[in-house]
Every structure is written in structure tokens, then in C-alpha cells.
Amino acid sequence: MMKLNASRIYMIMGFMTSLANATMFTTYAIYQVVALGFNPLQLLLVGMALEVTVLVFEGITGVVADTYSRKLSVIIGMFVLGAGFVLEGSAMWLGDGGAGMSAFAWLLVAQVIFGIGFTFVSGADSAWMVDEVGEERAGGVFLKAKRVGLIGTLLGIGLSVAISSVGYNLPYIAGGLMYLALGGFLIVYMKETGFAKPEKTEERFSHWHSMKTTWVTGARAVRGNRILLMILVVTLFSGAASEGYDRLWQAFVIDDIGFPAAIGWNMAIWFGLIALASTLLSLAAVWSAEKRLDIVSEKFARRSLVVLTAVRVLGIAGLALSPNFAYALAAVLLIEVVTALTGPIYDTWLNMNVESRSRATVLSMLSQSDALGQTGGGPFVGWIGSRLSIRASLLASAALLVPILGVFANAGRRRKSGNSANRRF
Numbered sequence: 001m002m003k004l005n006a007s008r009i010y011m012i013m014g015f016m017t018s019l020a021n022a023t024m025f026t027t028y029a030i031y032q033v034v035a036l037g038f039n040p041l042q043l044l045l046v047g048m049a050l051e052v053t054v055l056v057f058e059g060i061t062g063v064v065a066d067t068y069s070r071k072l073s074v075i076i077g078m079f080v081l082g083a084g085f086v087l088e089g090s091a092m093w094l095g096d097g098g099a100g101m102s103a104f105a106w107l108l109v110a111q112v113i114f115g116i117g118f119t120f121v122s123g124a125d126s127a128w129m130v131d132e133v134g135e136e137r138a139g140g141v142f143l144k145a146k147r148v149g150l151i152g153t154l155l156g157i158g159l160s161v162a163i164s165s166v167g168y169n170l171p172y173i174a175g176g177l178m179y180l181a182l183g184g185f186l187i188v189y190m191k192e193t194g195f196a197k198p199e200k201t202e203e204r205f206s207h208w209h210s211m212k213t214t215w216v217t218g219a220r221a222v223r224g225n226r227i228l229l230m231i232l233v234v235t236l237f238s239g240a241a242s243e244g245y246d247r248l249w250q251a252f253v254i255d256d257i258g259f260p261a262a263i264g265w266n267m268a269i270w271f272g273l274i275a276l277a278s279t280l281l282s283l284a285a286v287w288s289a290e291k292r293l294d295i296v297s298e299k300f301a302r303r304s305l306v307v308l309t310a311v312r313v314l315g316i317a318g319l320a321l322s323p324n325f326a327y328a329l330a331a332v333l334l335i336e337v338v339t340a341l342t343g344p345i346y347d348t349w350l351n352m353n354v355e356s357r358s359r360a361t362v363l364s365m366l367s368q369s370d371a372l373g374q375t376g377g378g379p380f381v382g383w384i385g386s387r388l389s390i391r392a393s394l395l396a397s398a399a400l401l402v403p404i405l406g407v408f409a410n411a412g413r414r415r416k417s418g419n420s421a422n423r424r425f
Contacts, residue, residue, distance in 0.1 A: 006132030007141045009075050011148045011326055016182045018149035022156025024085060024175035026275055027164040029250070033056050035092055035168035047247065047378065049108045053115025054101065054122075054371035065124035071192040072228035074128060074369060075183055077120030082179030083115030089172030123362075130351050131194035138351060139301075142344035143286060150283040157275050161268075228362065230407045231350070232369050237400040239370035240377020244397035245316055247378070249332060252319070252390045257328045278333050282340035292326065301349035306408045308342045313401045375423075 004012070032038045032046070065073035087094075088110035095103025130138045163170045218335035250271065253259075259270050312335060350366070377400065383391035 006129055006191070007137070007144070009186070009190055010125070010129040011145045013182065014145035014149035015152040016185075017177060018152035019156045019159075020085075020175040020178035020182075022153040022275075022279075023160045023163065023178070024172050026157050026160035026272065027168070027268070029165060031089075031092075031168040031172065036095075036107070038104065046107060046111055047243070048236055048375060049111040050115045051243075051371045051375040053112045054119055055375055056226055056256075057116050057119040060119070064120075065127065069192060070124045070128035070131070071190050071196055072188075073120050073124040075186050075190065077117045077122075077124070078179050078183035078186060080113060080117030081118060082117075082176045082181075082183060082261060084110050084115075084117055085172050085176030085179060087113060087176075088177060089169040092169045092311065111237055126347055126351065128192065128195070131195055132192075135351060138291075139348040140343070142347050143289060146340065146344045147283060147286045151281055152187070153279045153282070154276070157272060157279065178375070192240055228366075229408065232366060235366055235369040236373035236377070237403055239373025239375075240381060241397040241400035242370075242374075243314075243374040243402075244381030244393055245335070248382075248385060248390055248397075251317060252394060253325070253332075256390055256393055257322060257325050260267030260325055265272075274332060278336035281333055281337050285337045285341055286344070289345075301345050301352070302408050304345050305349060306405060307343065308338050308345070309401060309404050309408070311340045312342070313398050316394055316401070318396040320391045358407065 021031055021305065038046070091103045091106035091110060094106045095101065126142075129141060133141055159174070159359045163174055219255075254267065259265070265273075314340060315331050315335040319328055319335070322328035322331055381393045381396050381400075384396050
């Protein structure tokens with residue numbers, strides 16, 4: 001049997017999940033809007049179903065990963081995700097098949113399954129990798145996985161366009177099957193040697209007691225770490241901002257900006273080209289960062305996050321104020337590149353501030369906070385758009401990111417203060 005180390009397995013996971021996601025999500029709007037005929041309210045309810053599910057289950061599944069096995073949590077998540085995506089792609093057939101549920105109802109069920117699967121993987125995959133390779137090597141692996149994932153995204157974009165030409169729902173089914181195949185691969189090749197399981201006891205309900213203990217440990221880790229506590233609060237704003245941008249930028253380009261009429265391409269081609277361009281630029285940026293930047297340093301990672309967050313704020317605000325398609329395109333590409341760079345650097349910096357024994361739980365708690373922000377803040381940003389304009393919604397999204405700058409700067413001051421105190425005593 002072929003032997004693969006943890007870093008290679010993590011990169012394979014990044015490639016396969018990126019390939020599957022790009023296959024499904026490049027043309028998802030065509031499926032939901034054109035094939036299923038969903039109106040804006042239904043689209044919003046689909047997103048809320050996903051985020052509420054993540055909000056409810058994120059902490060629970062994170063505790064499972066820290067109590068029993070990160071490997072098991074990841075594998076379960078892959079199979080649950082695959083089932084959810086296959087069901088989502090089948091909603092069009094099931095809704096017309098007289099099963100007593102509409103396609104919209106089936107899609108809501110699929111989103112709940114998708115959300116549960118996501119929470120099993122969220123936090124557990126990165127926690128497993130860090131435990132296996134060590135914190136000092138984790139930053140490089142995060143960047144390599146991101147670069148490999150972008151290659152998967154490139155392939156997925158083309159695959160999505162090709163498959164959707166046969167059937168609008170088929171990209172979801174194809175992506176779901178990829179997740180199922182990845183789950184099978186991980187059963188065979190994924191090992192877990194760096195995770196110290198909690199000691200077993202003979203008490204009745206000891207497993208549930210252990211899960212409760214792990215959750216309390218994670219909550220104390222956040223409460224006792226001012227940096228994590230600040231991030232937990234600001235993640236609410238970050239979630240609201242990302243929900244507003246992710247769901248509105250395409251509508252803004254369509255309704256407020258428009259596409260160059262002289263070229264004569266349809267919207268699907270334009271969005272496909274934008275996805276392709278942003279992926280290529282992100283790939284080049286991540287490759288350059290991987291070769292030249294030392295993100296093992298906590299100080300460097302934090303300063304990089306300050307700069308990248310500031311650029312993202314300016315990018316979203318620039319998109320909102322764009323007078324024409326060229327300016328809007330430049331803003332979107334800038335935002336996508338910055339987002340691609342921010343992910344692995346943020347993951348590295350965050351893991352430097354979390355203890356191994358509660359890492360998956362703490363990361364899941366932060367993801368839960370993000371889901372809460374998206375659930376509560378997304379509709380608020382959308383309400384601004386309905387009362388004023390989409391431009392105003394995008395400006396609100398940019399404003400919601402501003403507090404993060406203060407968090408990173410404050411984290412640096414607190415670390416310096418702590419170091420000074422240690423030197424005095």
C-alpha cells in the first residue's frame with residue numbers, strides 16, 4: 001500500500017474539496033435561480049438554513065473531534081457532506097416526483113445535512129494536521145495546501161461549465177460523489193499519531209462526561225486568552241461582512257454595473273472568466289508567499305493580517321464605489337487574492353494561540369461565532385440593500401471588517417506587555 005505522510009494527505013484533501021466545491025458552486029446560481037426558479041427570499045432562506053445548522057452543531061462536533069478522534073470526525077464529515085450535496089443535486093428530481101415535498105423543501109434538508117457535515121470537518125482537519133506535523137511546519141503546509149487547492153479550483157471551474165451544459169443539477173451530484181470518494185480514500189490512508197486521547201474511565205456516561213469536560217476546557221481556553229476572546233467577538237462582524245459581500249457582489253455587478261455590451265458574452269461566461277482570473281491570481285500570490293514569506297513568526301503573521309484586512313476593507317469599499325465594470329472587476333480580483341492569502345496566514349496565527357488539547361473545540365467555537373454573525377448580520381446587510389441600495393450594503397460590509405484591525409493591533413500590544421512583565425518578574 002502506498003504510504004502518504006500527513007502533509008500530503010492534507011494537501012490531497014485541499015485539492016479534492018476545492019475541486020468538488022468549484023464544480024458545484026461555479027454555476028450554482030444557474031441551478032437554483034433558473035432550473036428551480038427560487039426567488040430572492042428563498043435564496044436567503046437556503047443560506048440561513050445552512051448557517052443556523054452550523055451555529056447549532058459546530059460546538060458539538062468540535063467536542064467530538066477533541067474527545068474521540070480528529071480523523072474520525074473528518075471522515076464522517078466527508079461522507080455527510082457528500083450525501084448532502086448529492087441530495088441537493090437531486091432536489092430537482094425529487095420535487096417533481098410526487099414525494100410530498102417541493103424542491104425547495106428538499107434543498108433545505110440538503111443544506112442541513114451539508115451544515116452538519118461541514119461542522120464535523122471544520123477545525124478537526126487543521127487540528128489533525130497541526131498535531132501530526134507540528135506547529136513549526138504547519139504554516140508551510142497551510143500555504144501548500146492552499147496552492148494545491150487553487151489548482152483544484154481551476155479544474156473545477158471548467159468541469160462545472162461542462163457538466164452544467166448537460167444538466168444544471170449535475171455539478172452538485174458530481175461534487176457530492178467526489179466528497180464520498182475522498183471519505184473512502186481517508187479511511188485507507190489517513191493516520192492519527194499526534195492526538196492524545198483523554199483517559200478512559202469506568203464511570204457511567206463517562207463518554208458524555210468527557211465530551212462535557214472537553215467543551216468546558218475549550219470555553220475556558222477562549223475566556224482565559226484575551227486574544228482569542230477578542231477574535232471570538234470580532235468574528236461575528238467578519239461573518240456578517242463576508243455574508244454580505246459573498247451574496248451581493250454578483251447581484252451588484254448585474255444590476256448596478258452591467259457587463260461590456262460590445263463583447264456580447266453572456267453572464268455565465270463573464271462569471272466563469274472572473275472565477276478563472278481570480279483563481280490564477282490567487283494561485284500566483286499564494287505561491288509567491290510560500291516561497292518568500294516566513295509565516296512561522298507570530299509577529300509577522302499578525303502584521304500581515306493587519307495589512308491584508310486593511311486591503312480587503314478598501315477593496316470592498318472600492319467595489320461599492322465603482323463607476324464602471326473595469327473598476328468593479330479590479331476590486332473583485334483584489335478581494336479574492338487577499339482572501340486567498342489571508343486564510344492560511346490566519347490559520348497559522350490562530351493555531352499559535354490555541355493549546356493542542358482543545359484546538360479543535362476552540363476552532364469550532366470560532367467558526368460557530370462566524371456562523372452566528374452570518375445568520376444575524378447577513379439579513380441586516382441585506383435589509384440595508386433593500387431600503388437603500390446594494391452599494392450601501394457593500395459599504396456596510398466593509399465597515400464591519402474595520403474592528404478586526406483594532407483586534408490585531410491590540411493583540412500585539414498585549415503580547416508586548418506580557419513579555420515585558422515576564423522580563424520584570
